[in-house]
Amino acid sequence: AQSxxxxxxxxxxxxxxxxxxxxxxxxxxxxxxxxxxxxxxRGLQFLxxxxxxxxxxxxxYGFEAEFNKSQTSFHLKKPSALVSDxxxxxxxVRESYNTDKLIxxxxxxxxxxx
Amino acid sequence: EPEVTQTPSHQVTQMGQEVILRxxxxxxxxxxxxxRQILGQKVEFLVSFYNNExxxxxEIFDDQFSVERPDGSNFTLKIRSTKLExxxxxxxxxxxxxxxxxxxxxxxxxxxx
Numbered sequence: 001a002q003s004x005x006x007x008x009x010x011x012x013x014x015x016x017x018x019x020x021x022x023x024x025x026x027x028x029x030x031x032x033x034x035x036x037x038x039x040x041x042r043g044l045q046f047l048x049x050x051x052x053x054x055x056x057x058x059x060x061y062g063f064e065a066e067f068n069k070s071q072t073s074f075h076l077k078k079p080s081a082l083v084s085d086x087x088x089x090x091x092x093v094r095e096s097y098n099t100d101k102l103i104x105x106x107x108x109x110x111x112x113x114x
Numbered sequence: 115e116p117e118v119t120q121t122p123s124h125q126v127t128q129m130g131q132e133v134i135l136r137x138x139x140x141x142x143x144x145x146x147x148x149x150r151q152i153l154g155q156k157v158e159f160l161v162s163f164y165n166n167e168x169x170x171x172x173e174i175f176d177d178q179f180s181v182e183r184p185d186g187s188n189f190t191l192k193i194r195s196t197k198l199e200x201x202x203x204x205x206x207x208x209x210x211x212x213x214x215x216x217x218x219x220x221x222x223x224x225x226x227x
Contacts, residue, residue, distance in 0.1 A: 034215060043118065043205060044157070046215030090157065100145065100162035100170050100212060106155075 002027045002095050006105035013081045014113050021076040021108045023091030032094040033074040034102065035065055039087045047089075050074060061085070081112045116140040120206050120219035127196055127226055135191045135222045137206030146189045147207040147216060148181065150174075157205070163189065164212075196226045 003026045013019045025031055032051050036044040048059025055067040065076045076089060088109050092102040119138040127133050139146050148160040161171040163181055180192045189208075193200055203223050207216035 032213065036218070041220065043120075043218035043220040044207075044216075046217065049213075049215055051213055092157075100147070100164075101159040101172065102149075102216070103159070104149075104157040 002093055002103045004091050004093050004103050004105040006089075006091055006108045008108050009106075010109045010111060012111045012113065015083050016080050019078050019081040019085070019110065019112070021089050021091075021110060023074045023076065023105060024072050025074060025091070025093045026072060027093055027095045029095050031072075031074075033065070033067060034092040034094070035059065035063070035074075035076050036090045036092060036104075037087045038090065038107075044090060047076070081110075083112045083114055086110055086112045116217070118206055118208055118217050118219035120204075120222050122222060123220070124223045125225070127224070129198055129226055130195050133193050133196055133224060135193075135204050135206075135224070137189045137191070137219055138187055139189055139206065139208030140217055141187070143208035143210050143217070145169075145209045145212060145214075146181075146183065147209075148191045149205045149207065149218075150202040151205065151221075152199075152202040160191070160204075193224075196224075198226050200224060201226045 005024045034049045035047040038044050050057050050067045058064045088107045090107045091105040121136045146163040151157045159172050161175045162169045178194045182190050203221045205221045206219045209216045
């Protein structure tokens with residue numbers, strides 16, 4: 001069965017430092033991977049996706065993620081964190097072209113301190 | 115930036131009552147979805163809708179649930195007889211294509227008492 005794991009409930013980082021939010025996945029076919037961010041009282045906002053091609057994908061607000069097939073990971077990264085990046089981040093996987101269903105992780109709360 | 119709009123933002127209903135959650139997807143999107151998040155749990159897929167019919171649904175989406183796109187702009191989720199365990203945040207989403215990133219609404223918090 002498809003699954004997504006976000007092993008950290010919370011990540012704390014100082015402003016200006018690099019940040020990483022971890023995600024690993026399990027699917028039987030080729031994964032389609034997504035990152036979403038949720039600010040308080042807002043919906044989930046799309047950040048970036050990996051469908052095929054380059055393993056490093058760049059998304060909104062300076063975020064990027066690296067697809068690693070051997071480690072079944074899709075970690076979200078940013079070279080220099082901003083206080084405004086503080087939010088809840090969700091990784092999601094879709095197993096293949098034959099399904100619309102996204103499987104979400106439990107979310108990681110990112111706290112960036114000034 | 116185009117948004118997916120959901121109303122109401124919060125609804126309280128008595129157990130056994132019918133509720134309709136409303137969504138206005140982005141106008142040129144073709145795919146529509148409902149997800150829900152029970153407090154403290156994962157965001158879960160409920161149903162996807164394309165070309166005026168359900169394309170996929172989860173085990174959660176039983177006979178008590180239905181979706182409709184009545185007028186080409188609204189996309190509704192109906193729960194016929196609500197149960198306490200239906201209390202959750204319900205998110206509507208839409209996308210241009212099946213491999214595009216979804217745009218989610220800000221959600222409707224449903225509380226069943």
